[in-house]
Amino acid sequence: MNEKLVTIINEVRANKQQPPLNDLCASSRLREDVGLESLDLAELTVRIEEKFGVDVFADGLVHTIGEIEAKIARVKA
Amino acid sequence: MSKNILVTGVSQGLGLAIAESILAAGWNVYGVSRRHSPEYAALQEKFPGRVHFHAFDLAGVDAVKEDLFGKFLPFSTPLHGYVNNAAMAYDDIVTNLDAGRLRAMYDVNVFTPMMATKYAIRHMLFNRVAGSIVHISSISVHTGYKGLAMYASTKGALEAFSKNTAREWGERGVRSNCLVAGFMETAMSGKLTEEQRQRIYNRTALKQATKLGSVADTVVFLLGDGAASVTGQNIFVDSGTI
Numbered sequence: 001m002n003e004k005l006v007t008i009i010n011e012v013r014a015n016k017q018q019p020p021l022n023d024l025c026a027s028s029r030l031r032e033d034v035g036l037e038s039l040d041l042a043e044l045t046v047r048i049e050e051k052f053g054v055d056v057f058a059d060g061l062v063h064t065i066g067e068i069e070a071k072i073a074r075v076k077a
Numbered sequence: 078m079s080k081n082i083l084v085t086g087v088s089q090g091l092g093l094a095i096a097e098s099i100l101a102a103g104w105n106v107y108g109v110s111r112r113h114s115p116e117y118a119a120l121q122e123k124f125p126g127r128v129h130f131h132a133f134d135l136a137g138v139d140a141v142k143e144d145l146f147g148k149f150l151p152f153s154t155p156l157h158g159y160v161n162n163a164a165m166a167y168d169d170i171v172t173n174l175d176a177g178r179l180r181a182m183y184d185v186n187v188f189t190p191m192m193a194t195k196y197a198i199r200h201m202l203f204n205r206v207a208g209s210i211v212h213i214s215s216i217s218v219h220t221g222y223k224g225l226a227m228y229a230s231t232k233g234a235l236e237a238f239s240k241n242t243a244r245e246w247g248e249r250g251v252r253s254n255c256l257v258a259g260f261m262e263t264a265m266s267g268k269l270t271e272e273q274r275q276r277i278y279n280r281t282a283l284k285q286a287t288k289l290g291s292v293a294d295t296v297v298f299l300l301g302d303g304a305a306s307v308t309g310q311n312i313f314v315d316s317g318t319i
């Protein structure tokens with residue numbers, strides 16, 4: 001798991017008074033498993049963009065953490 | 078607490094008056110327009126370090142992210158308010174409607190301001206700021222004037238956009254309101270004859286032009302903490318149109 005990504009996800013959760021998750025994996029679903037709603041996903045997008053320079057939701061929906069990691073990797077490559 | 082406010086159309090008219098009122102409130106102005114006017118430069122001189130300028134053409138819908146925000150308002154500058162003031166008026170009767178001119182007006186009055194709202198809210202989310210958005214609308218949306226159908230339609234679009242933005246982002250503390258301005262004596266209304274002016278003023282309770290300072294001070298109120306529970310509203314500052 002990308003450590004920075006985990007930190008960002010837990011930052012968004014903390015803003016909603018939710019405890020950090022330590023067992024995130026590539027198949028974790030953002031809504032069902034991580035508990036993020038559309039406005040949380042907007043905040044997540046902004047924080048990821050600031051760190052990694054990619055707007056992960058710009059070209060279609062993203063459902064899992066693995067899909068975010070793939071998009072970040074594509075930009076780095 | 079000091080606030081950083083993005084204002085469009087600061088070179089003259091209402092935008093310049095809004096910049097002045099924001100400075101009087103003790104906040105900072107991040108102003109854009111195509112021209113860097115001597116009047117705005119004078120404000121920069123009078124309030125050193127608090128008045129910023131970036132030349133930006135609102136016709137550039139696709140430049141909002143990289144240019145307006147990327148170059149002028151990076152995340153390191155928290156944004157507390159966005160005043161969508163700049164606009165153009167394409168006046169004509171409907172039977173003369175030209176699609177190209179209509180599109181150009183929608184780019185400046187609607188599409189670029191909508192994109193700027195997108196990035197303003199993203200900015201507020203990043204810095205966890207309960208920001209305030211104010212769109213300058215026009216009384217022509219609510220009364221109707223000959224020749225203003227196309228222009229008024231752009232402002233009507235903003236009113237709908239503002240109401241829905243307020244609903245969507247309220248739970249994050251972001252507010253959005255429209256200030257519905259009556260006829261003001263600026264370059265935009267400069268082509269009206271004295272007779273046309275009087276006819277417009279006679280349709281108001283106060284029988285006079287709407288004062289720039291009154292509109293500007295109301296914008297500052299909507300930006301400030303005194304308006305913390307005001308969102309999704311159209312606030313009329315129009316000499317009391319009847």
Ligand SMILES: NC(=O)c1ccc[n+]([C@@H]2O[C@H](COP(=O)([O-])OP(=O)(O)OC[C@H]3O[C@@H](n4cnc5c(N)ncnc54)[C@H](OP(=O)(O)O)[C@@H]3O)[C@@H](O)[C@H]2O)c1
Pocket residue numbers: 085086087088089090091092109110111112113133134135136161162163164165185213214215216258259260261262263264265266
């Ligand atoms: N005047 C009225 O009677 C009246 C009534 C109701 C509502 N309003 C609204 O009040 C607001 C202010 O109008 P005003 O009367 O102050 O008009 P104005 O004197 O014509 O000023 C318009 C401002 O917008 C800027 N602007 C125009 N096109 C632009 C573009 N493509 N890119 C960047 N900036 C642009 C201009 O700067 P540059 O030319 O330097 O770019 C100028 O600073 C507008 O939203 C208008 O619709 C006016």
